[in-house]
Amino acid sequence: MQKILLGNEAIAQGAIDAGLSGAYGYPGTPSTEIIEYIIKSPEAKQNIIKAHWAPNEKVAMEEALGMSYAGKRSMVTMKHVGLNVAADAFINMAISGINGGLIVVVADDPSQHSSQNEQDSRFYGKFAMLPIFEPSSQQEAYDMMADAFALSEKTQLPVLFRSVTRLSHSRANVKTRPSLHQNNLHILDDTKRFALIPSFAKKQYRQLIEKQKYLAELAEASKWNWYKEGTDQSLGIIASGIAINYLLENFPDKIPYDVLKVSHYPLPKEHVRKMFDRVDKILVLEDGYPFIEEMIGDYLGREQKVIGRLTGAIPRTGELNPNIVAYALGLESQLDETIPEVVVARPPQLCPGCGHIDLYEELNELIPQIGEKRVFSDIGCYSLGVLEPYNSIDTLIDMGASIPMAKGAADAGLKPAIAVIGDSTFTHSGMTGLLSAVWDKSPITVIISDNSAVAMTGAQPSAAMGRLYDIAKGLGVEEAHIKVIIPLKKYHDKNVEIIKEEVNYPGVSLIIAQRPCVTMSNEKKDLARKFNTFEPSY
Amino acid sequence: MKKDIIIAGVGGQGILTISAILDMAALHSGFNVKQSEVHGMSQRGGAVQSHVRISDGPVYSDLIPKTKADIILSVEPMELLRYLPYLHPDGYLVTDLNPFKNVSNYPDEDVIKSEIAQFSKHRIVDARSLAKKAGNFRAANIVMVGAIADLLPFDDTLLKKVITDLFKRKGDRIVQMNLDAFDLGKKAVSAEIV
Numbered sequence: 148m149q150k151i152l153l154g155n156e157a158i159a160q161g162a163i164d165a166g167l168s169g170a171y172g173y174p175g176t177p178s179t180e181i182i183e184y185i186i187k188s189p190e191a192k193q194n195i196i197k198a199h200w201a202p203n204e205k206v207a208m209e210e211a212l213g214m215s216y217a218g219k220r221s222m223v224t225m226k227h228v229g230l231n232v233a234a235d236a237f238i239n240m241a242i243s244g245i246n247g248g249l250i251v252v253v254a255d256d257p258s259q260h261s262s263q264n265e266q267d268s269r270f271y272g273k274f275a276m277l278p279i280f281e282p283s284s285q286q287e288a289y290d291m292m293a294d295a296f297a298l299s300e301k302t303q304l305p306v307l308f309r310s311v312t313r314l315s316h317s318r319a320n321v322k323t324r325p326s327l328h329q330n331n332l333h334i335l336d337d338t339k340r341f342a343l344i345p346s347f348a349k350k351q352y353r354q355l356i357e358k359q360k361y362l363a364e365l366a367e368a369s370k371w372n373w374y375k376e377g378t379d380q381s382l383g384i385i386a387s388g389i390a391i392n393y394l395l396e397n398f399p400d401k402i403p404y405d406v407l408k409v410s411h412y413p414l415p416k417e418h419v420r421k422m423f424d425r426v427d428k429i430l431v432l433e434d435g436y437p438f439i440e441e442m443i444g445d446y447l448g449r450e451q452k453v454i455g456r457l458t459g460a461i462p463r464t465g466e467l468n469p470n471i472v473a474y475a476l477g478l479e480s481q482l483d484e485t486i487p488e489v490v491v492a493r494p495p496q497l498c499p500g501c502g503h504i505d506l507y508e509e510l511n512e513l514i515p516q517i518g519e520k521r522v523f524s525d526i527g528c529y530s531l532g533v534l535e536p537y538n539s540i541d542t543l544i545d546m547g548a549s550i551p552m553a554k555g556a557a558d559a560g561l562k563p564a565i566a567v568i569g570d571s572t573f574t575h576s577g578m579t580g581l582l583s584a585v586w587d588k589s590p591i592t593v594i595i596s597d598n599s600a601v602a603m604t605g606a607q608p609s610a611a612m613g614r615l616y617d618i619a620k621g622l623g624v625e626e627a628h629i630k631v632i633i634p635l636k637k638y639h640d641k642n643v644e645i646i647k648e649e650v651n652y653p654g655v656s657l658i659i660a661q662r663p664c665v666t667m668s669n670e671k672k673d674l675a676r677k678f679n680t681f682e683p684s685y
Numbered sequence: 686m687k688k689d690i691i692i693a694g695v696g697g698q699g700i701l702t703i704s705a706i707l708d709m710a711a712l713h714s715g716f717n718v719k720q721s722e723v724h725g726m727s728q729r730g731g732a733v734q735s736h737v738r739i740s741d742g743p744v745y746s747d748l749i750p751k752t753k754a755d756i757i758l759s760v761e762p763m764e765l766l767r768y769l770p771y772l773h774p775d776g777y778l779v780t781d782l783n784p785f786k787n788v789s790n791y792p793d794e795d796v797i798k799s800e801i802a803q804f805s806k807h808r809i810v811d812a813r814s815l816a817k818k819a820g821n822f823r824a825a826n827i828v829m830v831g832a833i834a835d836l837l838p839f840d841d842t843l844l845k846k847v848i849t850d851l852f853k854r855k856g857d858r859i860v861q862m863n864l865d866a867f868d869l870g871k872k873a874v875s876a877e878i879v
Binding site for chain 1: 695708709712717718720721723726728730731732745746748749751763767770790791792796797800
């Protein structure tokens with residue numbers, strides 16, 4: 148059967164058809180549509196495949212590991228920075244190994260379309276000493292998934308499955324095949340390797356190292372890596388993942404040079420050696436960091452046999468495109484991106500009627516009294532508050548950083564210090580920061596801008612819905628200093644008063660600014676209102 | 686046969702719907718397609734674009750190379766100009782004439798028009814008014830599909846079938862409105878088609 152699938156949907160359908168039993172994740176561009184697709188899939192429903200949005204990536208990964216422990220095939224999905232959050236589980240489940248096949252799908256964001264950085268997840272794969280798959284097309288993403296699960300079970304290791312924005316968010320024809328059956332519940336006779344006390348862990352770590360030779364052999368023989376000899380030996384090209392498409396775009400009929408296409412790591416050394424022996428120069432094309440280039444290039448840069456991002460043949464940052472690749476190949480290429488002067492920038496902005504706008508207007512009224520540059524914020528739609536016309540927030544580093552940064556700044560004497568965080572970001576990574584502030588009686592005010600959704604990625608359900616008041620109380624915020632406000636124009640003055648009062652309180656105060664996301668359907672808004680039963684503090 | 690089309694506009698203007706229509710028509714015709722799109726934060730009122738590549742042979746890159754687009758179709762006139770580096774020297778510029786002003790420094794509309802007029806192969810359509818005539822200004826994106834229908838490797842029957850399938854779950858009235866929007870877009874440019 149042939150369908151048009153988004154890269155992320157091809158990954159999801161590939162997993163469903165490979166006998167998947169459970170998929171876990173936390174929304175994050177460009178990875179979100181994988182879990183969304185499985186949640187909506189009638190096949191997944193029929194085959195009772197679990198699809199769940201966890202409160203954060205670490206929890207999602209551990210849930211996937213639990214399903215694998217019980218013998219079933221599981222998948223966990225996230226954006227690249229989500230792997231930082233899940234890294235503890237990721238590195239250590241490489242040590243313990245898995246039981247049912249476990250695929251870690253990470254979507255990187257070269258060019259930082261929606262991210263703080265363009266970190267390359269292949270480094271994590273290498274760091275954890277795990278096999279990595281890097282599909283070059285939607286069809287390959289689909290086809291590889293069954294192979295990835297088989298490899299995972301054969302090696303008893305998780306497999307890192309790396310996508311990038313341009314694959315995850317591009318549609319193409321995909322041929323699908325009949326589904327495999329799910330694994331039965333099956334617990335290993337000896338489960339000790341999942342208990343990483345040092346005596347067991349040392350043994351497991353040695354085994355992981357011993358497996359490396361086998362992993363290299365598998366990658367060497369993998370059908371996802373191939374070598375084609377060319378006729379012109381002045382240049383050889385190593386193209387990983389989707390980079391091969393940009394090469395083929397420039398040479399649709401025949402590539403004159405030797406080409407090594409890499410989609411399965413560890414990097415196949417024999418293939419690389421062959422290229423070193425056959426050609427004068429090697430151009431490395433990879434979307435992301437110069438991962439392969441750094442591995443095979445000469446450290447001192449004297450010979451420059453290997454060229455790529457580190458030598459300036461390819462720009463050091465940003466995603467590849469057909470023009471950049473053409474230029475690196477010495478072909479005629481349009482690099483000029485000049486557009487008529489009349490065209491002005493149109494950055495994203497908060498939706499008309501959004502509750503974050505009202506909150507920022509309230510906060511802005513207070514800033515002249517409480518002082519500038521003391522609003523620590525976080526990741527979500529409300530991050531747009533750093534731009535004109537609001538300029539209400541001052542920081543955005545990583546999920547949950549707002550509260551601990553406010554506490555640290557308050558410890559340094561910056562008083563008052565304010566944290567602005569979204570509801571889903573709060574349950575993702577904000578709660579422990581709040582506990583720390585409560586424990587230390589820090590003079591900070593935390594404002595949870597609660598729209599009852601993971602709004603920026605498309606209003607997925609938020610684990611925080613209906614629970615914020617009780618969480619704050621449970622973590623020890625004094626009830627007299629937990630306030631609920633509704634960010635609407637008609638409450639503007641009251642809200643300003645409440646915020647002012649709490650900012651002046653010399654301990655932890657917490658304000659829940661609550662109004663459902665305007666992009667949600669009326670049905671979803673009603674559901675949010677039904678859950679959020681705490682009364683406004685008017 | 687090979688068509689490279691850039692679809693441009695502002696988040697929320699129905700860019701992805703246009704892309705979906707072209708994708709489905711390509712699938713029905715047995716063509717290969719790659720269609721790159723924008724998700725996430727930029728969708729919130731920011732500039733968005735979609736690269737649609739249709740071919741009877743293989744399609745490699747998800748992105749259209751610069752100077753290779755056969756058509757740049759925009760639902761907003763300034764957004765049309767943002768993608769000019771992609772236009773093939775023989776390519777078409779097609780846009781709705783109605784600006785979407787959500788930035789304070791939005792340029793003079795006449796300057797935009799004169800920039801577009803420098804290109805001989807251009808079509809400017811009052812899609813918003815035509816969509817209103819069909820029943821709802823929000824169907825301006827479907828008017829624009831009509832405005833490039835003659836440049837696509839699909840016949841109208843197929844495009845109308847795809848539009849019908851796409852809006853079926855919203856009821857007959859919405860389907861008819863979108864079909865009318867398509868026809869009005871087609872008619873609006875018919876004078877220019879020889």
